[in-house]
Amino acid sequence: MWPNSPGCLGQLRRELFKSRFGTPRYPAKVFNAAQQLAFRPNKIAQQLRSQATQMIGVMVPSLDNPVFAEQLQAMEVAARASGYSLIVTTSEYSPSREGDIVEEMLRQRVDGLVLTVAEADNSAVLDKLRLENTPCLLVYNPPGNSSFPSIGVDNRAASADATRHLITLGHERIGMVAGPLLQSDRAQQRFDGYCHAMREAGLIARPLVEMARHTQADLASLIPALQGPDALSAVICTNDLLAISLIGELQRAGFSVPGDLSVMGFDGIALGKHLYPSLCTIEQPRADIGRTAVHTLLAMIRGEECTPTPPAPRIASGRKCRNPDIP
Amino acid sequence: MWPNSPGCLGQLRRELFKSRFGTPRYPAKVFNAAQQLAFRPNKIAQQLRSQATQMIGVMVPSLDNPVFAEQLQAMEVAARASGYSLIVTTSEYSPSREGDIVEEMLRQRVDGLVLTVAEADNSAVLDKLRLENTPCLLVYNPPGNSSFPSIGVDNRAASADATRHLITLGHERIGMVAGPLLQSDRAQQRFDGYCHAMREAGLIARPLVEMARHTQADLASLIPALQGPDALSAVICTNDLLAISLIGELQRAGFSVPGDLSVMGFDGIALGKHLYPSLCTIEQPRADIGRTAVHTLLAMIRGEECTPTPPAPRIASGRKCRNPDIP
DNA sequence: TTGTACGCGTTATCAC
DNA sequence: GTGATAACGCGTACAA
Numbered sequence A, B: 001m002w003p004n005s006p007g008c009l010g011q012l013r014r015e016l017f018k019s020r021f022g023t024p025r026y027p028a029k030v031f032n033a034a035q036q037l038a039f040r041p042n043k044i045a046q047q048l049r050s051q052a053t054q055m056i057g058v059m060v061p062s063l064d065n066p067v068f069a070e071q072l073q074a075m076e077v078a079a080r081a082s083g084y085s086l087i088v089t090t091s092e093y094s095p096s097r098e099g100d101i102v103e104e105m106l107r108q109r110v111d112g113l114v115l116t117v118a119e120a121d122n123s124a125v126l127d128k129l130r131l132e133n134t135p136c137l138l139v140y141n142p143p144g145n146s147s148f149p150s151i152g153v154d155n156r157a158a159s160a161d162a163t164r165h166l167i168t169l170g171h172e173r174i175g176m177v178a179g180p181l182l183q184s185d186r187a188q189q190r191f192d193g194y195c196h197a198m199r200e201a202g203l204i205a206r207p208l209v210e211m212a213r214h215t216q217a218d219l220a221s222l223i224p225a226l227q228g229p230d231a232l233s234a235v236i237c238t239n240d241l242l243a244i245s246l247i248g249e250l251q252r253a254g255f256s257v258p259g260d261l262s263v264m265g266f267d268g269i270a271l272g273k274h275l276y277p278s279l280c281t282i283e284q285p286r287a288d289i290g291r292t293a294v295h296t297l298l299a300m301i302r303g304e305e306c307t308p309t310p311p312a313p314r315i316a317s318g319r320k321c322r323n324p325d326i327p
Numbered sequence C: 001t002t003g004t005a006c007g008c009g010t011t012a013t014c015a016c
Numbered sequence D: 001g002t003g004a005t006a007a008c009g010c011g012t013a014c015a016a
Helices: A006-020 A028-036 A043-050 A066-081 A095-107 A124-131 A155-168 A185-200 A240-252 A270-274 A286-301 B006-020 B028-036 B043-050 B066-081 B095-107 B124-130 B155-168 B185-200 B240-252 B270-274 B286-301
Strands: A055-060 A085-090 A112-115 A136-139 A174-178 A234-237 A262-264 B055-060 B085-090 B112-115 B136-139 B174-178 B234-237 B262-264
Touching (some): A066 A270, A066 A286, A066 B085, A085 A095, A085 B066, A095 A112, A112 A286, A136 A286, A155 A234, A155 A262, B066 B085, B066 B286, B136 B286, B155 B234, B174 B240, B240 B270
Parallel strands (some): A055 A085, A055 A112, A234 A262, B112 B136, B234 B262
């Protein structure tokens, strides 16, 4: 009909523009024209013109882990409420994928980034981002030396809490089970907290039992620690999926849980409390973390907190869930 | 340095352009200039110019349900492998949110949409999309009358399979438990399949037991059906989270599972098989569904299958998982 | 090979 | 108020 004649679209655009700034006055003429032309504002052009995309880039290791999925759910709701959209990517804990993803998002000119990287203290992608001026926020990664603000629980303290909890219950031979350590700085921190609490109580910290996958236990690597006079009476897993799967493996192999071995988790995924007995775990407020991450990043985008090293907003150490079956 | 001088950026762009079409020849001069200027191609401008965004819009009801999260994980990997990004949104089963989300994505000029709507046969957002020419693919929604291609298992057949499985095991008093029915056409289809299999076996189908939430069972609404001479001996839940949570509630209330009541799930989330006893369920190949959804949509975007009603690609009815504890 | 000019759809700022 | 115009960064056709 009217292709690009400024007489029509020009006025239309002007009206739509005004309506955004509190002068919403739609002459029927303009409104009808908009409908007849099936006019739909083009965000691409708006973004190019305004140099802002209202999009935030999100990178998590994997969405197969409910921890990240539930955090993302909260982030999406919070972002949408503020008029922002999410570009979501998964790194699979691979540094090279991390690099590609971030580069891609920068080309897309996202207004900000929310990342969970493999290792915050030794990350090529963070080194690169330090030279950019795109606001960037870490989630779950310990604040450490990365010089980026980070949101998440204090893994060391939380893990020490969990250990003390088991000690209070009378356990002395406590171990820790983790997924591939190289891939996650959180697991390392949680191990540190465990060691600290053990020493503090005069107990000996056992070496970490490392499993091949983050979310699936293989019993074989734990069996040695369950035999002999020094056999473990309790273990803490670095995440809930690992704990649940370990409990299943133990039961399948004829062990009684928690009779022969108490198993504690870490994360507090929603499912844990529906199980029977419910999983004893350290609960990370995933929804809060997601929401807070978005709000913090939006503040950074507005330039409110854009100093490179603001006081890292930490959420207090997670709280323990009662598990009546742990002795 | 060189702000916009065509002498520099023009050549640079040309080189980058050529390199995309098989003449990758970077004179050092150009390459260095790119680095010195910290040049980064602007996707926004590319998108505006080429009228294609290489972005696909995804809408799922909620990421708190691992079914959708795991599907999304597979979609993200497949999309990235083809150079596409994902804009992810959650509708929370709300039709009004569905409308807002899709409108927003159309303004963003996504190249295609992958949606899971509440009710495909009665959906305002699909009615609107029929008038647009943005490729659109449904996931999990039954193909039905929506005139959109859809990917997912045949819920009716799968549910009938599950029912027959229980019947084969000797059960006769079988019930079905669902979340809020109005919010999900899948649950309705699964109930239909159950009814069909029951009638087929000469058994009476019980009325659906509807729970207030999709992922959390409240035992109270099921208790009546567990009492009296006609007490149920088995139930099928319309999704795994509901099943797991119901099992927990039952056990907490002193029931024995599967002694007093056998509980079957639907979806086959990864966690189910790690439990002990592992959850008996109908497995939907979520990763396959996600991958296939992306590949199909990309084909539609390329115009290969862009007829409004192509033969709906269905994945064969999911397969049963063995659960040794169901009698 | 190298330089130039136009258009994609908006927004912003002019002049009328 | 209304209409024309520049610029955002890129792709591309065309001219030098």
